[in-house]
Amino acid sequence: MKERKVPDVVARRLPRYYRYLDDLLKKQIYRISSSELSRKMGVTASQIRQDFNFFGGFGQQGYGYNVEMLHKEIGAILGLYSGRKTIIVGAGYLGHALANHTNFKKRGFMLVGVFDNDKAKVGRKISDLTISDYDGIADFISENQPDIAILAVPRTAVKSVAENLISLGIKAIWNFSYTELDEQENVVIENVHLSDSLMMLSYKLNALDD
Numbered sequence: 001m002k003e004r005k006v007p008d009v010v011a012r013r014l015p016r017y018y019r020y021l022d023d024l025l026k027k028q029i030y031r032i033s034s035s036e037l038s039r040k041m042g043v044t045a046s047q048i049r050q051d052f053n054f055f056g057g058f059g060q061q062g063y064g065y066n067v068e069m070l071h072k073e074i075g076a077i078l079g080l081y082s083g084r085k086t087i088i089v090g091a092g093y094l095g096h097a098l099a100n101h102t103n104f105k106k107r108g109f110m111l112v113g114v115f116d117n118d119k120a121k122v123g124r125k126i127s128d129l130t131i132s133d134y135d136g137i138a139d140f141i142s143e144n145q146p147d148i149a150i151l152a153v154p155r156t157a158v159k160s161v162a163e164n165l166i167s168l169g170i171k172a173i174w175n176f177s178y179t180e181l182d183e184q185e186n187v188v189i190e191n192v193h194l195s196d197s198l199m200m201l202s203y204k205l206n207a208l209d210d
């Protein structure tokens with residue numbers, strides 16, 4: 001089915017639907033009504049219907065949702081079955097945490113390289129990979145054609161590293177380096193700030209106190 005242009009706000013709900021459906025499958029729950037799904041997700045049933053309608057529905061009258069199918073379809077929409085090759089640049093504290101805890105394989109990504117410009121770190125192990133010298137990144141990208149780069153370098157380095165990677169053919173950047181990178185034609189960027197979530201928590205706590 002041809003997809004309509006999906007608003008960002010809808011797309012941003014998909015990972016949460018996907019995670020929730022994943023949990024249901026682990027509990028061997030294969031069917032869920034829209035009201036139950038809405039109750040569990042804290043989203044109205046009509047919101048869920050509207051969201052899913054962007055992708056062709058998925059529900060069946062009187063049956064609710066087929067969890068396996070929905071999980072599979074949302075995973076496909078999120079591009080989780082493409083085995084996208086991914087690299088990390090910056091093998092410091094955050095680079096290590098991301099390499100060790102992101103569970104790339106389970107989410108359908110292949111972590112194929114980790115790079116740093118600190119010669120003392122080159123050659124060390126991180127997850128099941130060996131840290132490579134950032135000097136060799138052009139050859140690596142040309143040989144392996146990764147799509148995604150995760151940036152965990154200091155903020156002073158992020159712009160030049162991003163420009164270099166984009167010029168070498170990287171199409172997607174997951175940027176943790178606190179400096180926002182601007183969108184560019186044919187390149188997608190997600191700037192991540194863990195502290196945004198902490199500030200949201202503080203905001204909710206304030207509202208609770210009022």
Ligand SMILES: NC(=O)c1ccc[n+]([C@@H]2O[C@H](COP(=O)([O-])OP(=O)(O)OC[C@H]3O[C@@H](n4cnc5c(N)ncnc54)[C@H](O)[C@@H]3O)[C@@H](O)[C@H]2O)c1
Binds near residue numbers: 115176
């Ligand atoms: N987005 C978030 O929520 C979040 C959370 C924690 C840290 N950060 C940021 O992530 C970045 C990394 O933090 P960290 O604690 O891991 O720092 P770190 O100093 O431990 O690691 C940074 C690594 O990048 C390497 N590096 C520096 N310049 C480079 C370059 N030009 N090319 C390749 N490698 C280079 C360094 O050698 C180092 O190993 C910082 O910018 C930090 O502010 C963001």
